[in-house]
Amino acid sequence: MTIPTSSIEQVIPGEGSMAQPETGKRGKAKRQRFRFVSNRKAATGLVMLAIYLLFAIIGPWVAPYAPDARSNDLIQSPSGAHWLGTTHLGQDVFSQLLVGTRSVIFVGFFAGIIATMLSVLIGVTAGYLGGKADEGLSALSNVFLVIPALPLIIIITSTLENAEDWLIALVIGLTSWSWNARVLRAQTLSLRRRDFVDASRATGEKTWRVIVFELMPNLTAVIASGFVGTVIFAVLSEITLAFIGVTSSTTWNWGTILFWAQGQQALAQEAWWWFIPAGLAIALLGTALSLINFGIDEFVSPRLRSAGKTKIKTIDGRTVRMRIGFTPVLSNSPEPHTHARPLADPGAATPVVKKEVAP
Amino acid sequence: MKYLLQRIAFYLFTAWAAITLNFFIPRMVPGDPVQALITKYQGQLSTQAIDSLYVLFGLDKDKGLWQEYLDYWGQLFHGDLGLSFTFFPTPVSEIISSSLPWTLLLVGITTIISFFLGTGLGVLAGWRRGSWADGLLPVTTFLSSVPYFWLGIIAIYLLTGPGSFFPSSGGFDNGLVPAFDQYFIPSALRHSVLPALTILISSVSGWILSMRNMMVTVSSEDYITVAHAKGLTDRRVAMSYAARNALLPNVSGFALSLGFIVGGTLLVEIVFSYPGIGFQLFQALGAQDYPLMQGIFLIITISVLVANLIADVAYLLLDPRTRKEG
Numbered sequence: 001m002t003i004p005t006s007s008i009e010q011v012i013p014g015e016g017s018m019a020q021p022e023t024g025k026r027g028k029a030k031r032q033r034f035r036f037v038s039n040r041k042a043a044t045g046l047v048m049l050a051i052y053l054l055f056a057i058i059g060p061w062v063a064p065y066a067p068d069a070r071s072n073d074l075i076q077s078p079s080g081a082h083w084l085g086t087t088h089l090g091q092d093v094f095s096q097l098l099v100g101t102r103s104v105i106f107v108g109f110f111a112g113i114i115a116t117m118l119s120v121l122i123g124v125t126a127g128y129l130g131g132k133a134d135e136g137l138s139a140l141s142n143v144f145l146v147i148p149a150l151p152l153i154i155i156i157t158s159t160l161e162n163a164e165d166w167l168i169a170l171v172i173g174l175t176s177w178s179w180n181a182r183v184l185r186a187q188t189l190s191l192r193r194r195d196f197v198d199a200s201r202a203t204g205e206k207t208w209r210v211i212v213f214e215l216m217p218n219l220t221a222v223i224a225s226g227f228v229g230t231v232i233f234a235v236l237s238e239i240t241l242a243f244i245g246v247t248s249s250t251t252w253n254w255g256t257i258l259f260w261a262q263g264q265q266a267l268a269q270e271a272w273w274w275f276i277p278a279g280l281a282i283a284l285l286g287t288a289l290s291l292i293n294f295g296i297d298e299f300v301s302p303r304l305r306s307a308g309k310t311k312i313k314t315i316d317g318r319t320v321r322m323r324i325g326f327t328p329v330l331s332n333s334p335e336p337h338t339h340a341r342p343l344a345d346p347g348a349a350t351p352v353v354k355k356e357v358a359p
Numbered sequence: 360m361k362y363l364l365q366r367i368a369f370y371l372f373t374a375w376a377a378i379t380l381n382f383f384i385p386r387m388v389p390g391d392p393v394q395a396l397i398t399k400y401q402g403q404l405s406t407q408a409i410d411s412l413y414v415l416f417g418l419d420k421d422k423g424l425w426q427e428y429l430d431y432w433g434q435l436f437h438g439d440l441g442l443s444f445t446f447f448p449t450p451v452s453e454i455i456s457s458s459l460p461w462t463l464l465l466v467g468i469t470t471i472i473s474f475f476l477g478t479g480l481g482v483l484a485g486w487r488r489g490s491w492a493d494g495l496l497p498v499t500t501f502l503s504s505v506p507y508f509w510l511g512i513i514a515i516y517l518l519t520g521p522g523s524f525f526p527s528s529g530g531f532d533n534g535l536v537p538a539f540d541q542y543f544i545p546s547a548l549r550h551s552v553l554p555a556l557t558i559l560i561s562s563v564s565g566w567i568l569s570m571r572n573m574m575v576t577v578s579s580e581d582y583i584t585v586a587h588a589k590g591l592t593d594r595r596v597a598m599s600y601a602a603r604n605a606l607l608p609n610v611s612g613f614a615l616s617l618g619f620i621v622g623g624t625l626l627v628e629i630v631f632s633y634p635g636i637g638f639q640l641f642q643a644l645g646a647q648d649y650p651l652m653q654g655i656f657l658i659i660t661i662s663v664l665v666a667n668l669i670a671d672v673a674y675l676l677l678d679p680r681t682r683k684e685g
Contacts, residue, residue, distance in 0.1 A: 143373045145615055148663050150622025151640070152380075155656050158644050159384055179615075233619075236506055240626055243508060246644055258509065262630070267516050267527075275516075279509035286504025294500070297572075 042295020048288030055098060056105035063095035067252045078273050085273035088264045096257050097277055103253040104235055104285070107169045111234035114173025116227045119180035124219065126181070127188025128211055138185065144178035150237060157241055162248040168241060172234045180226030187222050191215055225296040232289045239282055254278040366671045370664045377660040381653050382431050440657070441650030443643075451654040454639060459658065461530055462635030465551055466624045469558045474613055477563040481570020481609075482602045488575060496571075499564030507623040511557045511630035518553065525553050528632035554631045558624050569612055573605035580604075607678055614670035617663050625659075 064083075065071075071090035078085045084094040126137035156171050157163050163171070191197060192215075200214045216223075241247045242255025243262070261267075261275040434441075440451035484495050502510075519527035526532075532546045577583065578601050586596045625637030632638060636655055643651035 139369070139372070142369065143376045146370075146373050146618060146664060146667060147377050147380075148618035148621050148659050150619070151625065151656050151659050154640070154644070155384060155652055158647070158652065159649075232504065239506060240508070240622075243506075243626070244629060244641055244644060258512070262512065267512065270516075272516065275509070275512055279505065279513070282509065283501060283505040287501050290500045290504055 039295045039298060041291045041298070045288045045291030045293075045295060048284065049292065052101060052105060052285055052288065055101045057102070059098035059101045063092075063098040065092040065095040067091065067096040067099040069095075075269060075271050075274075077271075084277050085271065087260060087274060093257065093274055093277065096252055097254065097281060100253040100257065100278075101281075103165050103251050104238060104282075107165050107172070107238040107253075108231040108235040110166065110169035111172040111176070111238075112227050112231040114170065115177040115230040115234075116180065116223060118173070118177035119184055119226060120216075120219075120223060122177070123181035123184030124188050124211055124215060127185040128192055128207070128215065130189075130192075134185075137181075141178040141181040141185075144175065145182065149175050149233075150240065153237055154241065154244070154246060158246045162250075163246075164248055165238075165251055168238055168247060169234065172237050173230075176230055176233055176237075180223075180230065183222060183226060184219060187219055188215060191218055221296050221300045225293050225300075228289050228293045228296070232286050235282065235285060254281055363671065363675060366668065370668055374661060374664055378432075378435065378657065379428075381657055382428060385649055385653065440654035443648055443651045451650050454651060455636070455654055455658050458635050458639050459662075461633060462624075462628065462637065463662070465554060465628070465633065465635060466558065466621065469555045469624075470562065470617070470620055473559050473562045474566055476559070477566020478570045478606065478609055480563070481567045482574055482597065482605070484567060485571040485574020485605070486578065486597045486601065488571075495567060499567050502561055503564040503568070505561055506626070507557060507561045508626035508630045510561050511554065511627045514553050514557050515630065524549070526550050527553075530634040550631075550633070554627050554633050557627050557631075561623070562620055565616070566609070566613075570605060570609050573608055574601055577601050577605045607674070610670060610674050610677060614667045614674075617666050617670075621659060621663055 068089075068091060071086065071092075073082065073086045073090045075088055076082055076086045076090075082092050082094065084092075084097065086092060087096075122137050122141060126134045126141075152175055153171055156175075157168060160167060160171075197210060197214055200210050205214070238247075238253060239255035239258070242253050243258045245259050245263075247255075249256075255278075257278040258275055261271070261278075266272075266274040438452050440455070443449050443451050443454055480495065484493065515527045519525050526549065530547060530550050531543060532550075583596060583600055586600045591600075625635075625640060627633070628635045628637030629641045636659065640652060640655045642648070643655065
């Protein structure tokens, strides 16, 4: 009876690579991280997000006025004293915008963290355990997925009187984890049967250890993109809540600005400076986060990258569109029935010549 | 058929969960909201309305939670969603049934148009990757990040005003009575153009992006290469081979993201004061009209569930594999 050699060969290099010094591994990780940032979309998004984070931290300190300080300059258009004009009470819109950044970023990230933790807990557990546990947890996440989240958040928040930021973040986080849980479950299902997972189970690792140390590192990209997606949703939800006036009236965020602008007929008074900057701030934050997400998506599946220049001009002036998956067929390629040309024609596509290989 | 039955069972379960959630939410309200409301509407509430309120809020001290829950279901089966405070003493069900058609027409039609338009553009953007169609991507990214209601505000600011064709608020001209005649219908259409465009512009980009990504993934499959090798026209390969297969995940995505879309469109109604469910919800929030809020949440959830079921049937028709098992 012989031991299959292949299994020994597989084990030995495995041990060899595990015995390798840590530095080699770290170098590789660094290169990959660099590759992510070198993606143009991701880099743009990260820079934009960094600016928002900066303002979230320093906003309340650098704001020229207190956000609710009244003055006598009622509904002034932008000027040197008020960069983005004033409201119906003479409040400085620019200061409101700066001070509001902190609340928006806080709610977005806090809700994102809660939802991501829940989705990892439920999605990965469901995918890994399978069977009855999977059915139960999947049904739970499907229920949360189908129930419209925003109306639910609105109803819950309106019953909590004058909800503070952390409470809003909690409500949003607890109701918006289901999509990520679903994606994570699908990913875990496909990872679960891989050899390295079987191997770690065979060596007697505990279930939680397999999940945390074997599966999770392979799910990083999915988790990250889910987190970013939830932050977008949380920011939009918080602003929506503030806009319809169900949140605490003492904290400022961009939705509060829009709430007052809408309530005080900013439109009818043509006070564009009152509602345009806040909306642009939301849209640009959302764009930054989406760009980061596209970067992650393209990092994981390179096919999605928007191809660069795909139209190529051949020498005789024809244009060919290159595409992944198939070779362009040129009309001047050698064809058997019609005008056959010598293969050396420089305009033709590179001919594939079958080489005789000596046995 | 088995698949469909499974889905129906799931939706019934979800409906039960939503209703149960709806039952528990008012019980989270601190203090005695009914007492506060009675004081607020001094003398205007009938004894019957107060009783119904106590059942709704679960403040009926004599009964256990289980009995309350059963009573709640009993009320629901009679179509009794309680009485609205804002429009006292109109029953909630009456208010909802008068505003539901507006929302169904506006949101339903625009969502379907947006899905088909976005999917079509996504097919184009995915198939012609690297051409001008890639220029759509940054624009769609930006548009999908814009809150629906802000786009509505901008539309009102730019396109309405004295002498403009587009009215800035409402669902029809003030002097008209809702009826199917030659005065009312054009007026209603004219009022719905801007809200519809707002929803369309902000929701179409999501479909474009997801369809593009699916097309890109599908177009490197082997069967596409085979189709090309057979010498089929580019158009035929794009439509019958790539798009048909890329469409399936988008249809199931359509079902799942309906909940999100509906949430956003409610806000558009608020901005345009469009007489639909979203605007009613806004008024209910302002007046702390809990029965109306709950009723609206229930109706929205049930509508989304029904729409999901329809999307499932569409999926069943599109994907032969689900039919095969019989």
